Amino acid sequence: MRLKKSFFIRPTLLVAKELLGKLLVRKIGPFDKLRVGKTVGTEAYIGPKDRASHAFNWKMTPRNKTEYLEGGHIYIYLVYGMYWQFNITTAKRGQPECVLIRALEAPEATGPGKLCRWLKLDKSFDGEDLTKSKKIWLEDREVKIKKSQIVATKRVGIDYAKEWAKKPWRFYIKDNLYVSRK
């Protein structure tokens, strides 16, 4: 069952945690080639107060404007000139908050950059509505992830954000092989 708008329009930290264990479904190309992966790692970005967020201090640029969309949309952007980052917006329209999908349970998708390459996601998906799209969406599962299975640590690659870099806003499923980095 596809996740509805009401799932995403909730506190970002809660959405980040509850996205763990959900299925990301992607249909590719004219023949609807199917790629499905369980979400096993996420990070929350809560602009405008979060220094690590692109929308810190209400900053809005052509790049990050989709982060201001209503919960349930895709915010995708290029980092380091070569990797796409797949984010899902949360909260109400005008609130620049989102969840970065860092890890799927798929051997081809180790890391957020490779994840997008595997799913063939790029700028054309920026602003896509996950609750309506025919190409990509999230599905609920019978199996719920227990609280004790969720690990919270600091986020990756944002040391410049000083005290915000220490916030335990990265969530992943304990002992999952596809989460570990290096």
Place this chain on the structure above:
DNA sequence: GTACAGATTGAG
């Protein structure tokens, strides 16, 4: 117009 850092990755 120019300069430069960055929500990463894989090779060495």
Place this chain on the structure above:
DNA sequence: TCAATCTGTACT
């Protein structure tokens, strides 16, 4: 440890 690689942003 470090380079690849390029967009957005902040400068001049």
